[in-house]
Amino acid sequence: MDRRIFGLETEFGLNYVPSDGRRLTPEDAARHLFRPVVAWGRSSNVFLNNGSRLYLDVGSHPEYATAECDQLLQLIAHDRAGEAVMLDLVEQAEEQLLEEGHEGRLFLFKNNVDSAGNSYGCHENYLIPRKIEFKRLADMLIPFLVTRQLLCGAGHLVQVQDQTKFVFSQRADHMWEGVSSATTRSRPIINTRDEPHADAEYHRRLHVIVGDSSMSETTQLLKIGATDLVLRLIESGEIYHDLRLENPIRSIRSISHEFTGQTVVRLMSGDEPTALQLQWKILELVKAFVARHGAHHDQVERVLELWERVLVAIESQDFSPIDQDIDWAIKHKLITGYAKKNDLALDSPRIAQLNLTYHDIDPNRGLFHLLRRRGLASSVLDPAMIHDAVENPPATTRAALRSKFIRAARATGRRYSTDWVHMKYEEGEGGVVLCKDPFATSNSSVDELIEVMRRPV
Amino acid sequence: MTQENFSARRETQAQALEAEQVQANTTGTSAGVDDLLDEIDSVLESNAEEFVRGFVQKGGQ
Numbered sequence: 001m002d003r004r005i006f007g008l009e010t011e012f013g014l015n016y017v018p019s020d021g022r023r024l025t026p027e028d029a030a031r032h033l034f035r036p037v038v039a040w041g042r043s044s045n046v047f048l049n050n051g052s053r054l055y056l057d058v059g060s061h062p063e064y065a066t067a068e069c070d071q072l073l074q075l076i077a078h079d080r081a082g083e084a085v086m087l088d089l090v091e092q093a094e095e096q097l098l099e100e101g102h103e104g105r106l107f108l109f110k111n112n113v114d115s116a117g118n119s120y121g122c123h124e125n126y127l128i129p130r131k132i133e134f135k136r137l138a139d140m141l142i143p144f145l146v147t148r149q150l151l152c153g154a155g156h157l158v159q160v161q162d163q164t165k166f167v168f169s170q171r172a173d174h175m176w177e178g179v180s181s182a183t184t185r186s187r188p189i190i191n192t193r194d195e196p197h198a199d200a201e202y203h204r205r206l207h208v209i210v211g212d213s214s215m216s217e218t219t220q221l222l223k224i225g226a227t228d229l230v231l232r233l234i235e236s237g238e239i240y241h242d243l244r245l246e247n248p249i250r251s252i253r254s255i256s257h258e259f260t261g262q263t264v265v266r267l268m269s270g271d272e273p274t275a276l277q278l279q280w281k282i283l284e285l286v287k288a289f290v291a292r293h294g295a296h297h298d299q300v301e302r303v304l305e306l307w308e309r310v311l312v313a314i315e316s317q318d319f320s321p322i323d324q325d326i327d328w329a330i331k332h333k334l335i336t337g338y339a340k341k342n343d344l345a346l347d348s349p350r351i352a353q354l355n356l357t358y359h360d361i362d363p364n365r366g367l368f369h370l371l372r373r374r375g376l377a378s379s380v381l382d383p384a385m386i387h388d389a390v391e392n393p394p395a396t397t398r399a400a401l402r403s404k405f406i407r408a409a410r411a412t413g414r415r416y417s418t419d420w421v422h423m424k425y426e427e428g429e430g431g432v433v434l435c436k437d438p439f440a441t442s443n444s445s446v447d448e449l450i451e452v453m454r455r456p457v
Numbered sequence: 458m459t460q461e462n463f464s465a466r467r468e469t470q471a472q473a474l475e476a477e478q479v480q481a482n483t484t485g486t487s488a489g490v491d492d493l494l495d496e497i498d499s500v501l502e503s504n505a506e507e508f509v510r511g512f513v514q515k516g517g518q
Contacts, residue, residue, distance in 0.1 A: 026513075115509050
């Protein structure tokens, strides 16, 4: 698809650290965090003025789902806007807690694993044409997703046979299946839950739950940009080499644990390329595809350049060309530098704290943000884009309609409800509009419903 | 809290975003590296072990 709808859902880890010794359970902390949301929307599951969804998910994780986006930088801005919204809630919750006599600090981590090994996700959504045969798509996409952690893993420390190692991915050790409909008991790489939030005759929503959350905007650009390109290649129907893996789950773990990219991956064809060779192969196919069909947006060249630069860096084991751009490399430099300077082993508590605090979304104390302030981590957005995305929807998708409806409904003070496809007025004569086209930015039925809401009941 | 949104701090948020503008990169020097490590130590909670161990969630999706 030349124009694709994208969305990112990010679950945040939440921790309250008391300075007065009085702990709060995660449920209690989450309840405090969401108090302003409930006051605003009478629910802990709301759609905001910018078209996004904000809610408490399974396990009391605060979650932010971006509105429908159709451009890469726009999507990254809306994901970052989610962090700004969460920070705002943290500030209010800390003040409220203080008023109730609880002195402490709330931490929100944009990562994928806690200290007990529980995992939570960053889910990517891509609108794809219904006519694509799903099995063929999965066969072609899974080898890419299994090796994609080389490009955009968040970096992590894990214990492998009594030794603490730096690995590519947080999420890799928590995936259990290739394709299925489950999300919690047994996590698949691609989730088949088929809620397109669009006309199901033409569209399908590809739900990828294998990725690590990205702190770096540059890493995010590569993660989504490269995946979109691989999807275009698959959608084109042009044949590519059979790269189906014999055991995707065993491979995803062993690839994460081998920091050289030299993990041998057994294919169903009997071939045994390394993870790095698989990535080179896919990059080569994508570059040839782009050469044949042209770039479909203005970031394609940047994505391809980054992609290649990462593979070269892993191959040469010289990470300096990517250590301001790719989360695992930024974190690796931070951790190895700190450990060396302070003569610490990778299993020391202080290093575990660095690994965690890299993901603290607070701009003043989060280590990723500290590095960025010092010019040691790159950005791709003008901060004004993030600021704008906190308030305003993407102007080029259905989110603009949802936003218009929510603002109008709130201005009348009338009862209303929304989800991804419905806009419903719940007073007076009432009314509901179903909008199945995620690319729609105008809809006369929505305008009429807004007129109805403005009438006296 | 306004009817329009639940934000309490549009102003401070704007300031925080501006503060994110990158500062001069002085870290090429060893003084810069020391300075960076000092700043890291200054923002970390003091009890590393307790801080990390205390971060336990229920599993998510």
